[in-house]
Amino acid sequence: METLVQFLEKNSIYIVLIIVLIVWFGIYFFIYGLDKKVKKIEEKLEK
Amino acid sequence: MKKAYYIFHKDFSSELRMRFALNALIMFVVVSLSTILFAIGSEKATENVYAGMMWVVVFFSAMSGLSRTFVSEEERGTNLILSLIAHPVNIFLGKFLFNLVLIFFINTIIAILYLTLFSGFVIQNWYSFILAFVLGNIGIATSSTIIAAIIAKANVKGTLYPVLAFPILLPVILMLIEITKSAMVGESISEVQSEFFVLLSYDVVMLTASLMVFDIIWKD
Amino acid sequence: MKSILRITVFVLITLVLILSIVPPIVETPKNFFEFPLIPGLEDKAKIIFFHVPTAWLTVIAYLIAMLYGIRFLKTKDIYNDMKSVSSAALGIVFCFLATLTGSVWAKFTWGSFWHWDPRETSIFILLLIYGAYFALRSALDNEEKRARLSAIYSILAFLTTPFFIFIMPRLMIGLHPGALEIDPTTGQVKASSNPVIKFEMAENMRVVFFLSLTAFTLLFFWLWNLSYRVLRLKYKLQTEMQES
Numbered sequence: 001m002e003t004l005v006q007f008l009e010k011n012s013i014y015i016v017l018i019i020v021l022i023v024w025f026g027i028y029f030f031i032y033g034l035d036k037k038v039k040k041i042e043e044k045l046e047k
Numbered sequence: 048m049k050k051a052y053y054i055f056h057k058d059f060s061s062e063l064r065m066r067f068a069l070n071a072l073i074m075f076v077v078v079s080l081s082t083i084l085f086a087i088g089s090e091k092a093t094e095n096v097y098a099g100m101m102w103v104v105v106f107f108s109a110m111s112g113l114s115r116t117f118v119s120e121e122e123r124g125t126n127l128i129l130s131l132i133a134h135p136v137n138i139f140l141g142k143f144l145f146n147l148v149l150i151f152f153i154n155t156i157i158a159i160l161y162l163t164l165f166s167g168f169v170i171q172n173w174y175s176f177i178l179a180f181v182l183g184n185i186g187i188a189t190s191s192t193i194i195a196a197i198i199a200k201a202n203v204k205g206t207l208y209p210v211l212a213f214p215i216l217l218p219v220i221l222m223l224i225e226i227t228k229s230a231m232v233g234e235s236i237s238e239v240q241s242e243f244f245v246l247l248s249y250d251v252v253m254l255t256a257s258l259m260v261f262d263i264i265w266k267d
Numbered sequence: 268m269k270s271i272l273r274i275t276v277f278v279l280i281t282l283v284l285i286l287s288i289v290p291p292i293v294e295t296p297k298n299f300f301e302f303p304l305i306p307g308l309e310d311k312a313k314i315i316f317f318h319v320p321t322a323w324l325t326v327i328a329y330l331i332a333m334l335y336g337i338r339f340l341k342t343k344d345i346y347n348d349m350k351s352v353s354s355a356a357l358g359i360v361f362c363f364l365a366t367l368t369g370s371v372w373a374k375f376t377w378g379s380f381w382h383w384d385p386r387e388t389s390i391f392i393l394l395l396i397y398g399a400y401f402a403l404r405s406a407l408d409n410e411e412k413r414a415r416l417s418a419i420y421s422i423l424a425f426l427t428t429p430f431f432i433f434i435m436p437r438l439m440i441g442l443h444p445g446a447l448e449i450d451p452t453t454g455q456v457k458a459s460s461n462p463v464i465k466f467e468m469a470e471n472m473r474v475v476f477f478l479s480l481t482a483f484t485l486l487f488f489w490l491w492n493l494s495y496r497v498l499r500l501k502y503k504l505q506t507e508m509q510e511s
Contacts, residue, residue: 017288024284028277031493035273038496045503193423197416201406211403214396215423218430245430256426260419263340 050133054141058116059148072112072153079104080160089166097168098227101161102220105154105187109216110209112149113191116142117199130265139192139261146195147188154184171233178236179226182246186219186253193257196264215253222246276489279482286475287316303469314372316476320483322365322390326432328358328487329393332400333425336418346499348414351421352404353494357487359397366390389431396424 008015062068083100120126129138158180161168170176194212201207222242229239236243290300292312302312332355339347369387374380381387403420407413 013289013291017285020284020288021281024280028280031490032273035489035493038493038500041500042496045500190423197403197420198406200412200416201403207402207406211399211420214392214399215427217392218427249427249430252426253423256423260422263415264419 050137051140051144054129054133054138055144055148058141058145062145062149068112068115068149072108072149073156075111076104076108076153076157076160079107080157080164084164087165091167094228094231095224097161097165098224098231101157101168101227102223104157104161106213106216106220107209108153108157109150109187109191110212112153113146113188114195114198114208116145116192117195120199135262135265136258138265139196139258142196143188143192143257146192147185150184150188150191154180168231170227170230172230172235175226175234175236175239176230178243179223179230179246182243182250183219183223186246186250187216189250189253189257190215190219193253193261193264196261200264218245218249222249272485272489276482276485279478280486283316283475283479283482287313287479290471300471302472312472314368315472316479318365318368318372319476320480321361321368323480324483324487325358325361325365325390325393326428327484328354328361328491329397329421329425329428331491332358333418333421336414336421339414340418343411345410345414345502346495348410348418349498349502350491350495351414351418353498354491355397355400355421357491357494359394359401361487362390362394362397366394392431393428396428400424 083104120129133141162170191212194208194215198207198211222245225242226239226246229242290302292302332351335347335351335354339345339351366387369390370380373382373384373387400417400420404413404417407416
C-alpha cells in the first residue's frame with residue numbers, strides 16, 4: 001500500500017488517469033442504466 | 048416565365064404606390080449611416096473597417112426589408128390565390144426579382160452615401176467592386192428570399208429572420224468584404240479571383256437549391 | 268447487436284483514455300508508448316485526441332440531421348424527424364465542446380481565448396447554424412410544418428458549410444494549420460507551411476487518434492439511438508393518452 005502511494009505521488013499522471021477513468025465509468029453506467037429503462041418501457045408498450 | 052414577371056410587377060407597382068417597405072428601408076439606411084458618422088466622426092479608419100461597416104449596413108437593411116414579400120402575403124391571406132394562379136417556380140422568381148431590384152436600389156444608395164460621407168472610403172479598382180456588387184446582390188437576394196419564405200410560414204415575425212439568414216448569408220458577406228478591401232487598395236481582379244469564384248458558385252448553388260426547395264416550403 | 272456496440276464503446280474509450288494520458292512526451296521516443304515532442308506544443312499535443320473528435324462529431328451529427336430531414340421530406344414519417352432533431356441536439360452539444368476546448372487550447376498556445384481565426388470562426392458559425400435551427404423549430408407548433416421547414420433549413424445551411432470548412436481557412440490568414448500565413452521574412456501573405464490535417468503525425472499517435480475518432484463516433488451513435496427512442500416513446504405515450 002505504502003509503495004503504491006509513493007509510486008502514485010511520483011508519477012502523478014496515473015492519478016489523472018484514475019480520476020478520468022472513474023468519471024468515464026460513472027458516465028458510462030449512467031447511460032447504460034438509461035438504455036435499460038427505455039428498453040423496459042418500450043417492451044411494456046408493446047404488449 | 049411571364050407569370051414570374053407579373054408577380055414581380057404586382058409587388059413592384061404596389062410598392063411604388065404605397066412605399067411601405069421603401070420608406071422604412073431608406074430611413075433605416077439614413078439612421079444607421081448617421082449613427083456610424085456620429086460614432087466615428089472624421090477619424091480615419093483602415094480599409095478593413097470601412098469595407099466591413101458598409102456590408103454590415105447592407106446586411107441589416109436587407110434583414111429589415113426583404114422579408115416583406117412573403118410576410119405580407121401571409122398577413123393579407125393572399126397565399127391561396129397566389130398558389131392557384133402560378134407555379135411555385137414562378138412565384139419564387141417573381142418574389143426574387145422584386146427583392147433583387149429592391150436590394151440593388153438600396154445598396155446603390157448605401158454605396159453612394161458611403162462614398163460621399165466617408166472620405167477614407169475610396170475605391171481604386173472599380174471593375175472589381177462593381178462586379179462584386181452585382182454578384183453579391185444576387186446572392187443576398189437569393190438567400191434572403193428563400194429564408195423569407197421559410198419564416199413567413201412560422202408565425203414569429205422580425206427576430207427570427209436575421210437569426211436564420213445570417214449563417215446562410217455569411218459566405219457572401221465575407222467574400223464581399225474581402226473583395227471590397229482589395230478594390231480599395233487597388234489590387235487587380237486576378238488577386239481576388241478565388242473570392243469571385245466563391246461568389247459565383249454561391250449564387251448558382253443557392254439559386255438552384257432555392258428553386259428546388261421552394262415548392263416544399265410553399266405548399267401547406 | 269446492441270450489446271456489441273455498448274461493449275465496444277466501453278472498451279475503446281477506456282483504451283483511448285489510457286493511451287492518450289499515460290504515454291509521456293519525450294524528445295526521442297524509444298517505443299510505442301512514448302509520444303514525440305513537437306516544439307511549441309509539448310504536452311498540449313494530446314488535445315488532438317479529444318478536440319478533433321468533438322469537431323468531427325459535430326459535423327457528422329449535422330450531416331445525419333440533414334439526411335434524416337431529407338428522408339422525412341420523402342417519407343413524411345415523423346419518426347425520421349425525431350431522428351433528425353436528436354442528432355442536431357447532440358451536434359450542438361459537441362459544437363459547444365469543440366468551441367470550448369479549442370478556445371482553452373488557443374489560450375495556452377497562441378495567447379488569447381479567441382482570435383477570429385477562420386477555423387475558429389467556422390466552428391462558431393456552425394454553432395449559430397445549430398442555434399438558428401432550434402430557434403426555427405421553437406417558432407413552429409404544427410409538427411408537420413416544423414419537421415418540413417427545419418429539414419429545408421438544414422439543407423440550405425448545409426450547402427454553406429463546405430465554404431466554411433474548406434474554402435475559408437484557405438482563403439484567409441489564420442493560425443490553425445492549413446490557413447494562409449504571413450511569411451516572417453517578406454511580410455507577404457503566403458500559402459501555409461503546415462498541411463491542414465497533419466498526416467505526418469507519428470505512427471503511434473496516429474493509431475490512438477484514429478481509435479479516438481472511432482470510439483467517439485460509436486459513442487455518438489449510441490447516444491443518438493437512445494435519444495430518438497426516448498422521443499418516440501414520448502410521442503407514442505402522448506398519442507395513446509389522447510386516444511383513451
